[in-house]
Amino acid sequence: MDMQRLASALEASLDPAQNKQAESAILNEQTKPGFSLLLLQIVASEAYGSTARLAGALYFKNYIRRNWTDEDGNYKLPENEVVSIKRELIGLMISVPANIQYQLGDAVGVIADSDFWRRWDTLVDDLVSRLTPDNAQVNNGVLQVAHSIFKRWRPLYRSDELFTEINHVLGKFGEPFVQLLGNTDQLIGQNKTNKQALSQYFSTMNLTTKLLYDLSVQDLPPIFEDNMQSVTSLLHKYLVYDNPLLHSDSDNEAGPLEFVKTGIFEVLTLCTQKYEDAFGPFVEQFIGSSWNLLTAIGLDTKNDILVSKALQFLTSATRLSQHARAFNSEDIMSQVIERVVLPNLSLRESDMETFEDEPIEFIRRDLEGSDSDTRRRAATDFLQQLLAQFQKLVTDVVMRYVNHYLSDYLRNPSANWKSKDTAVYLYSSIAAKGAVTASQGVKSVNELVNVLEFFQANIAKDLMSNSDVEPILQVDAIKYLYVFRSQITREQWRDAFPLVVKHLGSSDYVVYTYAAIAVERVLALTDVSRQPLISPVDVKPLAAQLLDHLFHLIESNPEAAKLQENEFLMRCVMRVLIVIRDGVVPITDSVLAHFVRITQIISPNPANPRFYYYHFEALGAFIRFAAPQQPEKLENGLYPVFGNILQNDVQEYMPYVFQLFAALLEANPSTNLTTYYMSLVQPILSPELWASKGNVPALVRLLSSMMSRGASQIAENNQLEPILAVFQNLITTKTNEVYGFELLESTVANSAPAVLERYFVTVLQLLFTRLQSSKTDAFTSRFVRFYHLISARVESGLGADWFVAYANQIQEGIYVQLYLSIILPDSQKLVRPLDRKIAVISLCKSLTDSVAFAEKYKKGWGYSCEALLKLLENPPILATTDETIIDHDVDDMSFGVGFTQLQTIKRPARDYWPEVTDVKSWVGRQLQDANARQGGKIKSFAEERLVQSPQALQVLSIYMDR
DSSP, X not given: OOHHHHHXXXXXXXXXXXXXXXXXXXXHHTTSTTHHHHHHHHHHOTTSOHHHXXXXXXXXXXXXXXXXXXXXXXXXXXXXXXHHHHHHHHHHHHHXXXXXXXXXXXXXXXXXXXXXXXTOTTHHHHHHHHOOSSOHHHHHHHHHHHHHHHGGGTXXXXXXXXXXHHHHHHHHHHHHHHHHHHHHHHHHHHTTTOHHHHHHXXXXXXXXXXXXXXXXXXSOOHHHHHTHHHHXXXXXXXXXXXXXXXXXXXXXXXXHHHHHHHHHHHHHXXXXXXXXXXXXXXXXXXXXXXXXXXXXXXXXXXXXXXHHHHHHHHHHHTTSHHHHGGGOXXXXXXXXXXXXXXXXXXXXXXXXXXXXXXXXXXXXXXXXXXXXXXXXXXXXXXXXXXXXXXXXXXXXXXXXXXXXXXXXXXXXXXXXHHHHHHHHHHHHXXXXXXXXXXXXXXXXXXXXXXXXXXXXXXXXXXXXXXXXXXXXXXXXXXXXXXXXXXXXXXXXXXXXXXXXXXXXXXXSHHHHHHHHHHHHHHHTOBXXXXXXXXXXXXXXXXXXXXXXXXXXXXXXXXXXXXXXXXXXXXXXXXXXXXXXXXXXXXXXXXXXXXXXHHHHHHTTOOOOHHHHHHHHHHHHHHHHHHTTTOHHHHHHHXXXXXXXXXXXXXXXXXXXXXXXXXXXXXXXXXXXXXXXXXXXXXXXXXXXXXXXXTTHHHHHHHHHHHHHHHHXXXXXXXXXXXXXXXXXXXXXXTTTHHHHHHHHHHHHHHSOHHHHHHHXXXXXXXXXXXXXXXXXXXXXXXXHHHHHHHHHOGGGTOSHHHHHHXXXXXXXXXXXXXXXXXXXXXXXXXXXXXXXXXXXXXXXXXXXXXXXXXXXXXXXXXXXXXXXXXXXXXXXXXXXXXXXXXXXXXXXXXXXXXXXXXXXXXXXXXXXXXXXXXXXXXXXXXXXXXXXXXTTHHHHHHHHHTTTOHHHHHHHHHHHTO
């Protein structure tokens, strides 16, 4: 494919009508040498349209992310291509438009993660050499590259290697950066009437504030500390700077002034939190300037992030008593509430427009924990920090305003409903102490107020009323219960819960969504003994109607993107199914029909990762609790839609579908593999599926489930060898080695020894090679567990002797080396109770059932006995079966980049010997029975082979004499 055709394919890849075909053509091209350089040529050339160049930058970024290095840090691209990319990328990034620059910056960040600084030690010199005294376009490109690299430091933990890298950068970049900061200040002054030049230099100032943060995030650089006076003076200058030429024409979109000031507040917050000794003397002037900004700035949406960052700075400053004391007076506190807090807590016209026109956006901004950059959240945090410093003062002052706004509402409820909204929000802000947790809401409250009395006196009637209440006040009422849910007793919830459920029937989108949010969280709430506050017994009678209504709300707009918009409704469906468990069985037909319909609609267009995550979690709960009683019904209903997802290669859904297939299979373990599942074996062994790292854990689980049901059928179909080929591929990488062992264990545990014989020498050769060449702790641990699994399965025709025979076919005597250097010492390192249990059973059976240990490895018998007794000093305590389904916060999860475990069908670790519950007693019985069966040989062996370990002999005698 020539460059023009590739450019056309890239452009088409951004068009939904052509993207599948275009991406297929690009995939075919990317296997050819020099593909990445071809992409860069397209990005660099103005001969191609902006869309093609942007698509090329996007594809280059993703291509580099997938293909730069392997997990060991080795380059996957040819060395000459690597060198060319590094040589060309910086200059190219400096010269392209900003939207392309951003994509290339991400690629630079990926390369830097791997190579900077030791394998790219010329980069900083290259950047510094490109800085100019006054060319803003070039300087901005250089600074954008630097930010792409240095921002990687923000979330990292401190380490010697990290500080070596930072010091490498500061030694070369620090002085030129400080000079650039001063030059930019001068150029802004010289061009204060030239809008175009001024905007460019303000872009430079915006990037320098970002870099100030990057360079200071781990420790305060000496060059900044030495120049603290000049740096803080410059920051203060631009915090109060104004020039009409930089004013944004839009009420909604921030402009250069807002961006720079926002960045300055981020730097100020960082310095206040981490570098009080150096920065403390300058804080007061910034507090005063922040106050002036907040009291003068308008309510336009374009200022929202700036106001939020300013309030975050004040919050961080008032954490320190020396800065907080400026607010310690009733008069000052009243001004703070009136002039800073209230304007940013009160609803604006733009908020109401969002409430009505973009309700899901309103919910996401307003929901506790998700609105850290909104005015309301920032004002609340500031107020709560003041409360932590001056609890009685803040409570008294705020309650005056709360009562004022409640009185104003009562004078004319229909006209003054916003006053009540302000009162409720203001009260909630001082009633809660600490963060609102995702699982329990507010865990600690201000003891100077009574949240239940306030609810009963001022809010409950809005929850109980069927009409004549503003929707926003109904939302406030539901949200109040949601936030303070842990402060409400079981008895009180018994009265309140039906009222919340009733609001699912509201015609208002925000009201019924907030009702769903509250219902879901309350159903997940437990007391100190982990018992649910709302009993499943009380929910089951409502379940059919509740689920049907939730499904109809979800399906009310059948357009794919719109249907997926509201993840909160689907999360509520999931929670109801988890709570009622097998209570779903009588309504299986209805629930199944809804799930099939929704899956069919969303399959062609995965639009909202949170929605489809909860959709598949809900499906998992449905399968878990309904499939055991009617497996064929669920299989027949779900096979077609799941098969359609696989056939159409909907990659976002495939890891979920593989898990659900496995769950369906595991729910019906009594039969052989059906024809449908047998037809799936060959397709899921396709290398293309295994190339996606998100598929691997799910595919391993599905294949393992298939092996447990149909190992003999798979062997008869000559499909065992391809499965073992998958195992071979998995154990070559650190990322997938654990999954390789899971697949191998499942194969060995479910296959007859006669079937395994053909392959076992090859399997051991692969394992031994990896142990010798590049073993990891995880690999060694899983190998030891795998050995013990075979050694313990004497009754299945395996056992230690079986392993010994095949190991010594590879090299005579290799078993002894492995046993003494790896298996015995690393058995003591096993951590998981089930792994230690398998080791105990394995070692015990080696003592009682192995001919090799009885006759050939006499010293090994003694060593094994000592290892067994050492494991029994700290016997594995097996956890009792826990049916609790653990919640995951989707905000902490990554979608589309890896595997996402479905918690509702998470498979517990398999216990191959569930009948063994007390391992010490089991070992005693096993030794006694074997000794009797073998005419006292076990006792004789012990006396002969533990002569050097009298303490071990004594302990063993206790077990044998029980």
